[in-house]
Amino acid sequence: MKTTEIAIIGGGPAGLSAAISGASSGAKVTLIDRNYSLGGQLKKQTHKFFGSQKQYASTRGFCIANILEDELKKYGDRVEILTNATVLGLYEDKVITIEQDKQYKKLKPEKIIVATGASEKFLAFPNNDLPGIYGAGAVQTLMNEYGVKPGNNVLMVGAGNIGLIVSYQLIQSGVNVKAIIDAAPQIGGYLVHASKIRRMGIPILTSYTIKYAHGKDAVEKATIWKIDENWEPIPNTEMDFDIDVICISVGLSPLADLLWQIGCKMEYIPELGGHVPIRDDNLETNISGIFIAGDVGGIEEASSAMVEGRLAGLCAAKSLGYYYGDYEEQRKDLIDQLISLRSGPVGDKIRSGLRKVII
Amino acid sequence: MRIDEHPILSFKRVEKIKFVYNGKEYVGFKGDTIASALHAAGIKILGHHPETGRARGFYCAIGNCSSCLMTVNGEPNVRICIEELKEGMVVETQKGKGRLR
DSSP: OEEEEEEEEOOSHHHHHHHHHHHHHTOOEEEEOSSSSSOGGGGGOOSBOOSOGGGTTTSBHHHHHHHHHHHHHTTGGGEEEEOSEEEEEEOTTOOEEEEETTEEEEEEEEEEEEOOOEEEOOOOOTTTTSTTEEEHHHHHIIIIITOBOOOSEEEEEOOSHHHHHHHHHHHHTTOEEEEEEESSSSOOSOHHHHHHHHHTTOOEEESEEEEEEEOSSSOOEEEEEEBOTTSOBOTTOOEEEEOSEEEEOOOEEEOOHHHHHHTOOEEEEGGGTEEEEOBOTTSBBSSTTEEEOGGGGSOOOHHHHHHHHHHHHHHHHHHTTOOOTTHHHHHHHHHHHHHHHTOSGGGHHHHHHHHTTBO | OBOOOOSSOOOOOOSEEEEEETTEEEEEETTOBHHHHHHHTTOOOOEEOTTTOOEEOOSSSSSSSOTTEEEETTEEEEETTSSBOOTTOEEEOOOTTOOOO
16 A cells, blocks of 8 residues: 555645645655645635735735645655545545545555645525525636636625625626625624725625525526514515625535544534534644644634644654754744734634634 | 636636537637536536426535536536536536436
């Protein structure tokens, strides 16, 4: 059976960073991704990132994907990259099963970093299955990766950062955004994004939810209505929008199937987006040798996913005996970066969630 | 439905790729998935629910939701949102759950 020292599952911001830090510590790493190319969701991010220099602030997401991939390839023979390779299973003896090019393969690593990311949540309303009702990530993929418009007139459901950013990107692609609605009484995303949207004349309607999607074979119209402080709809507040796309941006949940399979201890933590694994400060789960990084451990931004990736890679390599004299310094620097990214009122939710799962 | 002008991105559509969808010839570009090429051609109804018959389009576009399954070159249940478009591909909407041949 093929072996490696550290296998990393998922080649997005967390996985790429984990592979870089594992390889730079001296370990042999195998990075596995189910897509044709690496970068994960970074590839469709056209906006400039926040954070600090260390997290590539003011660089556009798709450029960060290229920077990380180039950095990883510097480590030459120590790095093996498997693309178009879907991990099917993760077993007790740490064997990973993989489907690549219609072949079934097995890999036996010494340490595993799971960086599988997240999937988009859905919303319940009548006719929510009509074609033209897409996840915000799907719309981003279609526009920014393939250069195809999702439609002509969009209703965006969700005024968090993703809803706001994707609305702006729709306008950049020449698509009309009729309105952004959110059930919460206030805008969830950063005000800098919201202001940009409002300056373009797009209404952001808070305390509104979708009542009904109309259409036979594809969505043609959406009805929204206002909700009160108990989240109950208020009759006679309905508004109709003629649209051909409803974009759903109501959050993400961790893609933790592999962690369930191998038997990691999982907890339901609403602040982190769903079921997430218990882990220690070094991002190791309760199963020795299984580490996590990024959204699979709790929904956050790509910036913190990259720092977590670096930390998991560093610690996984250390546990194999690969480290340099400045290991403690590097580790402390990464932990400080995470503390700084999660500081202030915007980090309240994350901090409260993490307190329940870090042991 | 292709984006022609974009303030940040440029889409290089150099190599045309011909494929057949439900018996009719269509043209996409190198770099497309089957789903992006179909969507660009205005096709967003990708199938029907095997039991209720309700129209289906994609939802996630990254291979998670399985709402875009089609038969490609005779192979059923292909997630067309992540399947690279190739010259001469034969793409068909699928009736029912699809059977392995």
